Amino acid sequence: MLTRKRDLRTGRSVWQEKRAPSVPGWKLLADARADVVVIGAGISGAMVADALSEVGLDVLIVDRRGPVRGSTVASTALLQYEIDQPLTKLSRQIGEEAAIRAWRRSRLALDGLYARIRALSLAPMRRRDSLYLAGDLLDAEALSHEGEARRRAGFETAFLGTTAVEERFGIAHRAALLGYDNVEVDPRALAAGFLRTAIGRGARLASPVEIVDIDARPRSVVLRTKASTHISCRHVVFCTGYEIPLGLEPKGHQAISTWAIATPAQPRRLWPERCFVWEASEPYLYLRTTPDGRVICGGEDEDFVDEEARDRLIAAKTKTLQRKLAGLFPELDIRADFAWAGTFGASATGLPTIGELPGLKNCWAVMGFGGNGITYSRIGAEIVRAGLTGKGDPDAELYAYRT
Numbered sequence: 001m002l003t004r005k006r007d008l009r010t011g012r013s014v015w016q017e018k019r020a021p022s023v024p025g026w027k028l029l030a031d032a033r034a035d036v037v038v039i040g041a042g043i044s045g046a047m048v049a050d051a052l053s054e055v056g057l058d059v060l061i062v063d064r065r066g067p068v069r070g071s072t073v074a075s076t077a078l079l080q081y082e083i084d085q086p087l088t089k090l091s092r093q094i095g096e097e098a099a100i101r102a103w104r105r106s107r108l109a110l111d112g113l114y115a116r117i118r119a120l121s122l123a124p125m126r127r128r129d130s131l132y133l134a135g136d137l138l139d140a141e142a143l144s145h146e147g148e149a150r151r152r153a154g155f156e157t158a159f160l161g162t163t164a165v166e167e168r169f170g171i172a173h174r175a176a177l178l179g180y181d182n183v184e185v186d187p188r189a190l191a192a193g194f195l196r197t198a199i200g201r202g203a204r205l206a207s208p209v210e211i212v213d214i215d216a217r218p219r220s221v222v223l224r225t226k227a228s229t230h231i232s233c234r235h236v237v238f239c240t241g242y243e244i245p246l247g248l249e250p251k252g253h254q255a256i257s258t259w260a261i262a263t264p265a266q267p268r269r270l271w272p273e274r275c276f277v278w279e280a281s282e283p284y285l286y287l288r289t290t291p292d293g294r295v296i297c298g299g300e301d302e303d304f305v306d307e308e309a310r311d312r313l314i315a316a317k318t319k320t321l322q323r324k325l326a327g328l329f330p331e332l333d334i335r336a337d338f339a340w341a342g343t344f345g346a347s348a349t350g351l352p353t354i355g356e357l358p359g360l361k362n363c364w365a366v367m368g369f370g371g372n373g374i375t376y377s378r379i380g381a382e383i384v385r386a387g388l389t390g391k392g393d394p395d396a397e398l399y400a401y402r403t
């Protein structure tokens with residue numbers, strides 16, 4: 001076994017209300033060849049396949065479950081440039097210059113992703129501002145310093161005191177930072193859109209195909225599938241989400257559990273501007289809306305990954321999320337039409353791991369951890385494409401694999 005199989009998610013996520021988007025498949029009946037094999041057909045594999053097929057590489061995507069059946073289905077898909085780790089905190093961890101670079105790269109990646117979704121007409125999306133509420137991680141004073149640090153680094157941000165937050169958004173007793181121009185999407189539709197685009201250029205998607213062994217040679221890689229077929233290629237990209245290649249867990253990585261709910265549609269009761277709302281707290285709470293006016297509310301993360309224990313907690317976590325949601329917006333209908341749980345990956349810095357795997361020549365990985373996983377999938381696609389086309393990426397070192 002090359003990647004440990006996890007029970008990635010339980011319950012029905014709000015995206016599963018719609019029929020699964022169709023993605024043309026291909027049967028792997030015999031040994032095969034490709035320039036690049038992308039392992040994993042979630043949002044990361046989909047973006048990587050899009051980026052590599054665009055530069056003319058022959059791409060084969062494989063997935064043991066099928067297209068878009070992993071964590072991407074559970075994602076609440078607040079696509080943010082504001083990464084989980086506040087700029088002030090990340091500066092203390094990796095130095096100010098690197099922290100600013102990481103924040104700026106996220107801004108660029110999000111804008112690039114937005115433009116690409118538009119250019120390819122991949123999926124409906126909306127720009128949303130984000131309201132970052134003071135909490136036990138950053139109180140109002142620390143939040144104000146965070147705002148100054150972000151402004152110094154070039155990010156347009158407004159610090160709002162408690163009165164301003166209450167007047168504009170109806171949330172009582174909380175100071176906040178307002179950030180601009182994030183993006184909301186349906187992550188399943190988006191991943192399927194990227195996959196269809198890559199397939200339209202000649203990429204192949206084969207599933208269910210499980211890769212169980214890898215033989216990385218100086219000039220090629222041979223993959224063995226569970227059905228004992230072999231795939232030869234020049235490069236492999238692991239886009240296996242929270243099913244990290246065994247023995248290659250990056251330093252500081254931790255798998256945790258998270259929960260989310262979605263309320264009935266209530267477009268008339270929603271808060272002004274329908275901005276993203278999230279808290280500088282641990283555990284944190286975050287909110288967004290869907291185009292038909294449901295509220296998605298998630299968080300309540302716990303530092304364990306025992307899937308049975310995680311699933312037993314769905315009812316209790318639903319109640320906690322409902323209580324906290326009502327605490328912020330008492331007028332909302334907090335009934336949970338959908339409640340789901342998922343495994344989540346966290347890293348010590350909140351940054352992902354992207355790059356060549358140590359000791360495995362020609363093998364790359366995009367491990368987009370944390371609450372910014374989808375922004376990081378985009379950065380992953382950019383870095384892998386630059387690496388495979390020999391151009392290199394100026395920020396590659398920031399995300400490189402660390403043991």
Ligand SMILES: Cc1cc2nc3c(=O)[nH]c(=O)nc-3n(C[C@H](O)[C@H](O)[C@H](O)COP(=O)(O)OP(=O)(O)OC[C@H]3O[C@@H](n4cnc5c(N)ncnc54)[C@H](O)[C@@H]3O)c2cc1C
Binds near residue numbers: 045375
């Ligand atoms: C509840 C929840 C909320 C989230 N909210 C947000 C958010 O608001 N914003 C945000 O940006 N991110 C969010 N994330 C994170 C984001 O969803 C993930 O980073 C992203 O979906 C990961 O996509 P992926 O393609 O890397 O992984 P996946 O979608 O899990 O795809 C990986 C695929 O690899 C396949 N695979 C694994 N091993 C093998 C093998 N050996 N052979 C063949 N196939 C294999 C699996 O079958 C799977 O389909 C959230 C995650 C969760 C769970």
